Amino acid sequence: MSLKDTLKAEASVGATAILGGGMSEQARAEGVYVVECFDKDGNLKWRDTIENTVMTEGKNVVLDQALAGSSYSVVGPYMGLISSVSYSAIAATDVGTQINGTNAWKEAGGSNAPTYTGNRKTCAWSSASAGAKALSAALAFAITGTGTIKGCFIVFFTGAVNTKDDAHGTLLSAGLFSGGDRAVLSGDTVNVSYSISL
Helix, strand or coil: CCCCCCCCCCCCCCCCCCCCCCCCCCCCCEEEEEEEEECCCCCEEEEEEEEEEECHHHHHHHHHHHHCCCCCCCCCCEEEEEECCCCCCCCCCCCHHHCCCCCCCCEEECCEEEEECCCCEECCECCCECCEEEECCCEEEEECCCEEEEEEEEEECCCCCCCCCCCCCEEEEEEECCCCCEEECCCCEEEEEEEEEC
């Protein structure tokens, strides 16, 4: 008997390495207003949010002061409400000097309904954490006249004042309610919180 052994050995080794190492990091300013309206008896009437536009002029001031400024004292920031009167649009190119002028929106509270007591509200901030900065407490607008609010805005920096309808300072942000226009009545209180992140 003959024994024939056959050994076939085939070895195939293949290695494929796809190296696509890339890292991308972006700093994008995003802000959110949270707004609640209470009636004269303290009952919640509605709650809405605004994912706002952070204006180009506001971004420029923040970048210049944070990265190249030698001394900076904050002015404001002051918060106001946007009226439905003569409204057409909000754009990233809107600037503070156009409030109630050539911007396509008007400020509520003074010349435009609805009205509220006192001045624009002064923002007070908590310390930044996890790349975000928020108001330390909601700002309260005591409504004195019926009207419709479209959203909110914040103005700050050189020239900004808390006077309603004033067109000085730098526009940091502005935005519209996600759920559409909101009606308010005399006696209502509108509480607004805000946070911004990079």
